[in-house]
Amino acid sequence: MSMRKRHQRIFACWLLACALISAGCAPDEGDPAAVVEQYLRAKVASDMNEMRGLLCAEMENLLERESRTFETVTNVEIQEMACERSGETTVSCSGTIVAAYGAENTEFPLTSYRVVREDDGWKWCGEA
């Protein structure tokens, strides 16, 4: 194999590796529904760090309130969540967040959410 061909192969491998790495780093970039699901899971877990990276800039000042949505209830879990893109900046979800308050359950049905594109990724931005 000539030196020239060897260099071409190395360059092609390098290009392929770069493409694979960049795709692996941002799997949700093109999937706002996945971002919404990720945000809702973080919210249920009161994971403020995770939520911070998924919340749009215009709602940043509400991060603390967002992370404390379920502070007065216990055993919070999402049941049968299924989200899909329903518009250019809208994701519609079915399913319910169920929580306990004392002996009784209280429910928070999932709804449609607004998403915006920021920092090369989709961000959750409240209800739509």
Added chain:
Amino acid sequence: MVTERNRVGTWVRVRGSASDSAGEVDGWVLTGLLTLHPTLRLSQVPVNSELGDADLENIDDPELRRLYAVPVISRVSAQMQLVYQRGRLLGNDSRVVTKVGDSLTADPLYLTVLGREDNELGPFDFLVETMVFFGPQTGVESVAARVGMSTRVVFDPMWTRNALCEPNETPLACEYRLRRPSVALIMFGPNDVLHMDVDAFGSGLREIIEESIQLGVIPVLSTFSSHPESQVWEKTLAFNLTIVDVAEAYGVPLINLWSAARSLPNYGLEGDHVHMRHSGYRYLKFDIGNQARYGVSLRNFLSLRMLDEIRRTLGMS
């Protein structure tokens, strides 16, 4: 015989000969603990406006003293006249009163019973007009009163549970938009005290007051009953004093439920030291003194009494 009563109507002065002693009796007694003559009408009994709602003489603790000193039913300030007028211009309905709070407020036997036709007010005849005025509009469930609600999540759209509410609308904003109330009876604390510090609580309360005033809704705050054996007793005192401070700062009406409930069995509370005890009746039954025994009855009584104060002061008709 009953010679006078306090401003709220919860205490009456009784004078007369005791059947089992030679002397005369003369003293103040909780109205609800007496078997009164069925024809007695408290509107005909002179009001002693000088009488305080609590005897502070033997209370040394400064926090307790401050809490006891707050009247059970406050006067209605001139600022509330302006709020009411703004509300009228915005299209609020004079006859609509709503409720805002946690499970104690969401209780289906709190406030909603004002509209029942089988209510028995007993000697409290002076409250009938107010009950007829506000009662018919009280049967609607409030979006802003829900189990687990707090001063924080009342601003969280995820807690809005009504198909008529708009996306991103908070429970408070939705309730005010849908109902257009002139008055909101607001009580937070029993739930908040378990989950936040007193500064966050005060901040949430102020936000509620400001939004209410801006929308022409008269916000009526209320202290909440607490039990000395509760693990958060000291914190409940601090929270209640914050409610008092916020009410004073904004000049909004205040019901001192905490103080009034001191004379009830178990402070008007259930065994969990949080929720208020029911009488078992699904309507108001003041003729047998339920308001002197059960927390929910007392709260209904004081709410009606405060609405009466507001209606008369502001000339609502």
